[in-house]
Amino acid sequence: MSIEISKDARKQAIASIERYFRENMEEPIGNVxxxxxxxxxxxxxxxxxxxxxxxxxxxxxxxxxMEVDVEIHEDEFAYWRKFDRARKP
Structure with a gap:
């Protein structure tokens, strides 16, 4: 698989490489x-x-x-529990 970049990104990358060579290497590098x-x-x-x-x-x-279970978990057979809690004094 070849990695393609846009023309604008390619232009910016080439300018960056040229600058890197100007500032860090003994010889500059040309555009080509x-x-x-x-x-x-x-x-x-x-x-x-x-x-x-x-x-x-x-x-x-x-x-x-893995977090989905924690975030959206619902207790099973909870219908009667809500009535049992309401009846306790």
């Missing part, structure tokens, strides 16, 4: 090279980040599903 580097990261490392995010979402959803 930054785009190629971004493509590499999206293809090679992107799936790792994506899969981790999916796992995190699954864990959070599973935790929420």
């Amino acid at each position: 090279s930054a785009g190629a580097l971004l493509g590499y990261f999206l293809e090679e490392i992107g799936p790792l980040v994506y899969n981790k995010a999916v796992t995190d979402v699954q864990d959070r959803l599973q935790a929420r599903v």
Whole structure:
């Protein structure tokens, strides 16, 4: 599965890579090279980040599903209990 990003996000990511190289590396990187580097990261490392995010979402959803019983639980056979409580002095 290839990770696709919008044209605007790609443009911003390339600008960010160019800035990173200007401020942190000995040589700046050009627009085409930054785009190629971004493509590499999206293809090679992107799936790792994506899969981790999916796992995190699954864990959070599973935790929420486990709470459903507590949040919406109803006691069974409660009809007579309400009358029994009302009759006690």
